[in-house]
Amino acid sequence: MRVAIAGAGLAGLSCAKYLVDVGHTPIILERRDVLGGKIAAWKDEDGDWYETGLHIFFGAYPNLLQLFRELGIEDRLQWKEHTMIFNQPEKPGTYSRFDFPDLPAPINGVIAILRNNDMLTWAEKIRFGLGLIPAMIQGQKYVEEMDQYSWSEWMQKQNIPPRIEKEVFIAMSKALNFINPDEISATILLTALNRFLQEKKGSTMAFLDGSPTERLCEPIVDHIVKGGGEVRLNAPLKEIVLNEDKSVKGFLLRGLDGAEDELFTADLYVSAMAVDPLKVMLPEAWREIDCFKKLEGLEGVPVINIHLWFDRKLTDIDHLLFSRSPLLSVYADMSNTCKAYADPNRSMLELVLAPAKDWISQTDEEIIQVTMEELKKLFPQHFEGKNPAQLRKAHVIKTPRSVYKATPGRQACRPDQRTPIANFYLAGDYTMQQYLGSMEGATLSGKLTAKAIAEDCKK
Numbered sequence: 001m002r003v004a005i006a007g008a009g010l011a012g013l014s015c016a017k018y019l020v021d022v023g024h025t026p027i028i029l030e031r032r033d034v035l036g037g038k039i040a041a042w043k044d045e046d047g048d049w050y051e052t053g054l055h056i057f058f059g060a061y062p063n064l065l066q067l068f069r070e071l072g073i074e075d076r077l078q079w080k081e082h083t084m085i086f087n088q089p090e091k092p093g094t095y096s097r098f099d100f101p102d103l104p105a106p107i108n109g110v111i112a113i114l115r116n117n118d119m120l121t122w123a124e125k126i127r128f129g130l131g132l133i134p135a136m137i138q139g140q141k142y143v144e145e146m147d148q149y150s151w152s153e154w155m156q157k158q159n160i161p162p163r164i165e166k167e168v169f170i171a172m173s174k175a176l177n178f179i180n181p182d183e184i185s186a187t188i189l190l191t192a193l194n195r196f197l198q199e200k201k202g203s204t205m206a207f208l209d210g211s212p213t214e215r216l217c218e219p220i221v222d223h224i225v226k227g228g229g230e231v232r233l234n235a236p237l238k239e240i241v242l243n244e245d246k247s248v249k250g251f252l253l254r255g256l257d258g259a260e261d262e263l264f265t266a267d268l269y270v271s272a273m274a275v276d277p278l279k280v281m282l283p284e285a286w287r288e289i290d291c292f293k294k295l296e297g298l299e300g301v302p303v304i305n306i307h308l309w310f311d312r313k314l315t316d317i318d319h320l321l322f323s324r325s326p327l328l329s330v331y332a333d334m335s336n337t338c339k340a341y342a343d344p345n346r347s348m349l350e351l352v353l354a355p356a357k358d359w360i361s362q363t364d365e366e367i368i369q370v371t372m373e374e375l376k377k378l379f380p381q382h383f384e385g386k387n388p389a390q391l392r393k394a395h396v397i398k399t400p401r402s403v404y405k406a407t408p409g410r411q412a413c414r415p416d417q418r419t420p421i422a423n424f425y426l427a428g429d430y431t432m433q434q435y436l437g438s439m440e441g442a443t444l445s446g447k448l449t450a451k452a453i454a455e456d457c458k459k
């Protein structure tokens with residue numbers, strides 16, 4: 001079967017990869033001139049890469065890790081020490097760590113929490129442990145039911161001291177969905193905690209050894225092309241054209257640089273676009289169909305990724321850091337963490353600014369200035385005194401609508417990969433799968449779409 005897929009993010013690429021594996025012919029049509037969607041990266045005039053987002057791969061990503069193995073590129077993942085490192089705002093320039101010993105889960109997680117006495121008291125750890133009991137006993141069913149509460153509401157319901165939220169979970173919810181605990185659904189944090197506590201290596205983290213476009217997307221494309229598929233960049237879907245029976249007649253592609261629009265036809269069609277462009281593109285005749293109507297409840301959340309190149313080394317930490325700053329979320333010194341960006345003498349920080357709703361329309365200069373103010377708190381030793389660290393250059397990448405904003409009630413809005421339209425499927429991290437809006441979620445969604453297509457074709 002010829003399958004037209006709109007979107008070359010991880011979901012579209014994964015869908016095409018698994019389609020060629022079972023003998024179908026996918027043709028990916030990507031709007032932009034770059035692969036990867038939210039993992040896209042670009043090279044600047046000096047040859048330095050800059051990315052849409054600082055991306056971390058977790059041990060608890062079975063589908064993405066399997067994809068790496070299937071492509072023979074698992075050595076491109078640079079696994080770091082099994083620990084989580086938090087800045088301590090009340091003691092600028094210092095860190096607090098959760099070190100996971102090499103023991104089975106959940107013992108390693110429990111020991112990591114019990115051994116950390118900088119952030120939580122013993123009484124607080126016990127109260128938190130007691131609050132988690134229903135999730136541990138009832139499992140995923142309970143986790144899904146908690147989608148009616150925000151994380152702050154859930155903590156209150158479980159009688160967990162609010163200080164724990166301030167100390168640990170503001171950083172965690174910003175890292176997971178770029179919003180604060182009073183907005184994020186309890187299901188998101190409980191899902192992550194479940195994975196981190198139930199799988200021995202669930203919370204181990206890896207950085208890719210270079211840009212995601214080159215080191216991850218390109219090998220997927222090579223695999224697709226070798227299998228007879230195709231990937232077309234600069235091929236924006238303009239309209240989903242329907243037959244009289246509401247099935248898809250073709251994807252109308254916008255002609256660029258004065259070229260005519262083109263009606264691209266195939267046997268089957270997949271949208272692997274993010275939910276926001278899909279909503280805009282939904283044909284009028286589909287808008288009242290439940291599966292599409294409920295998409296109205298999903299919307300991408302703004303986030304900003306910042307790259308700062310300095311004239312010296314600010315840290316030798318080779319890991320992700322949770323800033324615990326009101327402005328920033330996680331960050332890393334990519335000159336330590338990523339082989340292709342390595343520099344023994346000068347730091348390149350990649351930082352995520354979240355929540356970003358008040359900053360997304362500010363200028364790059366304003367964003368850089370406010371981030372530099374934050375860095376004075378994170379690295380006081382390098383920004384005080386007569387010879388402060390100098391910023392060599394910077395890039396700011398704004399994503400006004402990134403992953404869907406996972407507020408309470410969103411689980412019910414996430415559609416299946418199959419739709420009521422017989423020749424039309426969905427792929428994307430927002431579609432229903434157990435891994436939230438993430439690279440793992442996108443990869444799994446694409447795989448599920450390919451599986452649904454393969455099953456339906458057999459029928």
Ligand SMILES: Cc1cc2nc3c(=O)[nH]c(=O)nc-3n(C[C@H](O)[C@H](O)[C@H](O)COP(=O)(O)OP(=O)(O)OC[C@H]3O[C@@H](n4cnc5c(N)ncnc54)[C@H](O)[C@@H]3O)c2cc1C
Nearest residue numbers: 007009010011031037038053055056237428429438439442
């Ligand atoms: C700053 C940031 C940090 C992140 N950090 C992490 C992390 O550490 N770990 C993690 O697991 N996840 C992280 N994520 C989330 C992760 O990047 C996404 O969940 C995942 O990449 C989404 O993939 P997708 O294929 O579902 O969607 P997308 O990547 O959005 O792909 C959709 C594609 O469709 C294309 N498209 C749109 N409209 C059209 C059209 N009209 N015609 C044709 N094509 C079209 C787009 O150009 C895009 O290429 C982060 C995201 C951001 C923004």
